[in-house]
Amino acid sequence: MGQPTKTILFLGATGGCGLSVLRRSLAAGHTCIALCRTPSALLTKLALPSAPPNLTLHTGNAHDPDAVFAKLTIDDPHVCEMGMATLLGAIARRRAETGNTGWRPRVLVLSSTGLTSVGTRDTPLLMVPLYRGLLEVSRADKKAMEELLVREGRDERWTIVRPSLLTDGVEGGGVVRVGVEDPGEGRLERSEVGYTISREDVGKWGFEELIEEGEARWLSKAVGLTY
Template identity: 50%
Template sequence: MSTTTTPKTILFLGASGGCGFSTLRRSLEAGHTCIALCRTPSKLSAKLPAELLTKLKLEQGNAHDVAAVARCLVNPSNPGRVVDMVISSIGGAFSMKTGIDDAHVCEKGAKALLEALALVRKNGATGSPRIVGVSSTGITESGRDIPVLMIPLYKGLLAVPHKDKKMLEDLLVESGEQWTIVRPAFLTDGPAVGKVRAGMEDLTAHKVEKKEIGYTISREDVGKWMFENLVEERDAKWVRKAASITY
């Protein structure tokens, strides 16, 4: 169990692979109580060793289903409270036509999460979970945060999924909740290599506080960064901020 931070109860949405899975695995290893909502739980369970799988509360359901999300928001050890944190890394499958098979996957997920949170509070649960939403670079309205050579890709093939990510960001910013938006550079596969740089933007003030521009980052390193800086954070500097992370 982690000796550096108080154990948290964390709900994961979209953790069957990629950035979310990387964060989930590290959170389980550190002793945090983790709940994962998956459409196909076997896709996630097949990736975890038995000793970690026994520590995971694995729920079948869709992250767009308000009732399913609400069920998972209740803290299993204290039904009168909501979970401490929600990490949402949901996304669609790649499409050559529009860049994604569901142009509103993140928007619908954010709406369902916020509606579910309102529902469990209406039913008597208390608490304000930290909501972490995985977005992308290339979305900021406060200047350029991608290399010039990446602009045609981001404004062309990725325009539709990035519009969806922008809706996710807007919904979280307007929610009044305690959120952090993580904007990775272009995602790659492969191991965590470290040396991650993180820019910071205050989205309510439309102000870039620290600018970092880079080409890529691995999904494994995104998950590692989220675990170390958000799950195991020592302060609240990323609350209601966007983090642009890259190599």
């Protein structure tokens, strides 16, 4: 017998990594719900003339509490932090209104390397100026998002994925190495340092390890992915 299907809400599915996970989830038969500002743009990226039966598209903003709440049945320097605050608030609201206090949806978060606060660096020394220069605004936003999730979502079932610098390379562009950190405990379990990884390989790893397998070993962990 195959794996049971899941219902998955995508916030930011038009991005490279999210798009890769969405495409694989649809092919596997999972029920997918995508909240995006321009649904037609998502269909174009999926190379589909219309939404398949297992994909529901909703027009909306991931910062709108009512829009995110309803779906639970880098212009903005705080886009990730605000999105996380909205999502956590919507989950709490759904529990309160349904009375189902034990409901714990699986939350998968795309972040970045360069954010570890324990142990050694997870980026090569040559990449440090890039992360602290051109990418500093985005890096600060993702750091705030992670801290909010760890602090306010300590009882949730979450995994943070931290890919190294993303490329548009094809799947199988290298051997994926996995670093593991427990941000809640401030403990580094395994360090891996690399320069880049393709969006396709991040999506493939996320789909296989976090959606299809759903292994408990990744719960409450920040997982660094690199070649």
